[in-house]
Amino acid sequence: MKYLPTIGLEIHVELKTKTKMFCGCKNDSLETKPNTNVCPICLGHPGTLPVPNIEAVKSVLKLGLALQADLAEKSKFDRKSYFYPDLPKGYQISQYDEPLVRNGELLGVRVKRIHLEEDVGRLLHEIPALSRSHGAKDDERLKTSDKATYVDFNRAGVPLMELVTEPDIKSGEQAVAFAKMLRLILRYLRISDADMEKGQMRVEANISVRPEGQDEFGTKVEVKNLNSFKSVGDAVNFEIRRQTEALESGGKVFQETRGWDQNKKATFSQRSKEEAKDYRYFPEPDIPSIDLQETSLINLEELRRAIPELPLEKKSRLMKEYGLVEVQADLMIEDGDLADFFEETISEAEGDDDIDSSEKQRFTELAFNYLTSDLKGFMNSQGIGFEELKISPENLADLADLIFNGEITSRVAKDLIPEMQKTGLDPRQIVKEKGLEQVSDEEIIEQAVNKVVAENPGAVADYKAGKKTALQFLIGKTMAELKGKGHPGKIGEKLEKQL
Numbered sequence: 001m002k003y004l005p006t007i008g009l010e011i012h013v014e015l016k017t018k019t020k021m022f023c024g025c026k027n028d029s030l031e032t033k034p035n036t037n038v039c040p041i042c043l044g045h046p047g048t049l050p051v052p053n054i055e056a057v058k059s060v061l062k063l064g065l066a067l068q069a070d071l072a073e074k075s076k077f078d079r080k081s082y083f084y085p086d087l088p089k090g091y092q093i094s095q096y097d098e099p100l101v102r103n104g105e106l107l108g109v110r111v112k113r114i115h116l117e118e119d120v121g122r123l124l125h126e127i128p129a130l131s132r133s134h135g136a137k138d139d140e141r142l143k144t145s146d147k148a149t150y151v152d153f154n155r156a157g158v159p160l161m162e163l164v165t166e167p168d169i170k171s172g173e174q175a176v177a178f179a180k181m182l183r184l185i186l187r188y189l190r191i192s193d194a195d196m197e198k199g200q201m202r203v204e205a206n207i208s209v210r211p212e213g214q215d216e217f218g219t220k221v222e223v224k225n226l227n228s229f230k231s232v233g234d235a236v237n238f239e240i241r242r243q244t245e246a247l248e249s250g251g252k253v254f255q256e257t258r259g260w261d262q263n264k265k266a267t268f269s270q271r272s273k274e275e276a277k278d279y280r281y282f283p284e285p286d287i288p289s290i291d292l293q294e295t296s297l298i299n300l301e302e303l304r305r306a307i308p309e310l311p312l313e314k315k316s317r318l319m320k321e322y323g324l325v326e327v328q329a330d331l332m333i334e335d336g337d338l339a340d341f342f343e344e345t346i347s348e349a350e351g352d353d354d355i356d357s358s359e360k361q362r363f364t365e366l367a368f369n370y371l372t373s374d375l376k377g378f379m380n381s382q383g384i385g386f387e388e389l390k391i392s393p394e395n396l397a398d399l400a401d402l403i404f405n406g407e408i409t410s411r412v413a414k415d416l417i418p419e420m421q422k423t424g425l426d427p428r429q430i431v432k433e434k435g436l437e438q439v440s441d442e443e444i445i446e447q448a449v450n451k452v453v454a455e456n457p458g459a460v461a462d463y464k465a466g467k468k469t470a471l472q473f474l475i476g477k478t479m480a481e482l483k484g485k486g487h488p489g490k491i492g493e494k495l496e497k498q499l
Contacts, residue, residue: 022050069104
C-alpha cells in the first residue's frame with residue numbers, strides 16, 4: 001500500500017527591531033552577558049503594563065503584503081498559559097483567533113496565518129552546579145546536586161513572528177525550498193536577519209502519513225526546533241519513513257512532539273502533543289485590541305510602497321534582462337549585494353562603444369563569471385565584504401572589457417584583482433604602469449615559439465607521435481616565455497604551424 005505524506009510548517013522568526021516586543025529594553029538576543037537587557041516588564045513583575053512595539057506590527061504586515069495575504073482589519077493579543085522556567089510571567093503574550101495576517105501564499109504553499117508574540121528566555125545548564133565564580137563555599141558545593149540550571153532573560157520579550165502554513169507540503173525538499181525562500185524575503189524586507197545558526201529563525205514541522213485513497217489526515221507528529229535547512233529536510237524525510245514503516249508493520253503513530261538528533265539522523269520522542277485548549281487562551285486584558293483601519297500609527301499605503309522587488313520577481317527580471325540561466329539567477333537573488341554589483345557593472349559597460357550590441361550577451365557572461373568566480377573568490381579568501389571592497393563596478397567593467405577585447409590574458413586578469421584592491425586604481429592604469437598588455441605581435445610570438453620548440457624536443461616528439469596534450473604543454477611554456485602576456489590563440493596557431 002502506498003502512503004501519502006502531509007506536512008505543515010510553523011516558523012518562528014526574531015524580528016529586527018530596536019527594542020523588545022512590549023517594553024523599551026534593547027532587542028539583542030545575542031547578548032552574551034546574562035540578564036543585561038531586562039526590565040520589570042519583560043521579567044513579568046506584578047503591576048507592570050506591556051505596550052506593543054508598533055515596528056514589530058509593521059514588520060508582520062509587510063510580510064503579509066509580500067505574500068499577497070489578507071491583512072486584519074482588527075487584531076488583538078492573547079495570553080497563552082504554560083509553566084516553564086524560561087517564561088517569567090507563567091504565560092506568553094501571543095495571538096490566537098485574531099492574527100495580523102491570514103491567507104497568504106509562497107511557492108504554491110498556502111500560508112494560514114502570521115501572528116506576533118514574545119520570545120521566551122534561555123536556560124543554561126551547568127555541571128557541577130556551583131563553582132567558586134558563583135560565590136559558593138566548599139560546604140555549599142557539597143550540599144548541591146551535581147546539576148544546576150540558570151535562566152538568562154535577555155531573549156525574553158524579543159519580538160517573535162510565527163508563520164503557520166497549511167498542510168500543503170509533500171516532502172523534505174519542498175519544506176526546505178519554502179523555508180529558504182521565506183528567509184530570502186525576510187532579508188529583502190529587512191525585517192529579520194533570519195540566521196538559523198543564531199536561533200533567529202526556527203522551524204517546526206507537523207508531519208503525518210495516510211494510506212492513498214484515504215481523505216482523513218493521519219496522526220500528526222510535531223518535530224521541534226530544527227535549526228538548519230539540512231535538519232529540516234532530513235527530519236521531515238526521516239519522519240515520513242518512520243511513520244510509513246510503523247503503519248506498514250501494523251503499528252500505530254502516536255500524536256506527540258519529537259526532537260531531532262543530528263548525530264543519529266533520527267527523531268526521538270519528547271512529550272505528548274498539547275492541544276490549543278491546554279494553553280487556556282484568553283484575551284490579554286492589559287493590551288487594547290488594534291483597529292488597523294483607524295490607527296494613525298500605521299499607514300498601509302506607505303507600507304505597500306515600501307515593499308522592494310522581491311526574490312522571485314528579481315529572478316525573473318534578471319533572466320529576461322540579462323539572459324541569465326536559472327542557476328545563475330538563483331545565485332544572484334541569494335545575495336542582494338552581489339546582484340546590485342552585477343547590475344551596476346553591466347550598466348557601466350553599456351555606454352562602451354567597444355561592445356557591439358550583438359556581443360552584449362558574451363560580455364555579460366564574461367562579467368558574470370569574473371564577478372562570481374574570481375572577484376568573489378578573492379573576497380572570500382580575504383574575508384572581506386562588498387562594503388570593504390575598493391574595486392568598484394566601474395573597475396570590474398573595465399577589467400572585463402580588457403579581457404573581452406584581448407588586451408590582457410585571463411592570467412593577467414587574475415593577478416590584477418589583488419592589485420586593484422590594494423591600490424584602488426583602475427585596471428587600465430595598472431596594466432599601463434606595469435606593462436601587462438597582451439602580446440599580439442606575431443613576430444614576438446614567433447620568436448618565443450621557436451625558442452620553446454628548440455628547448456623542448458621531447459614534447460615536440462610526443463606531439464608528432466599523436467599526444468595532443470604535448471601541445472598544451474608547449475603553449476604553457478610559450479606563455480611563460482612571454483611572462484603570461486601572450487595571446488593563447490595565436491600561440492597555438494604558431495606552434496601547430498611550426499610543428
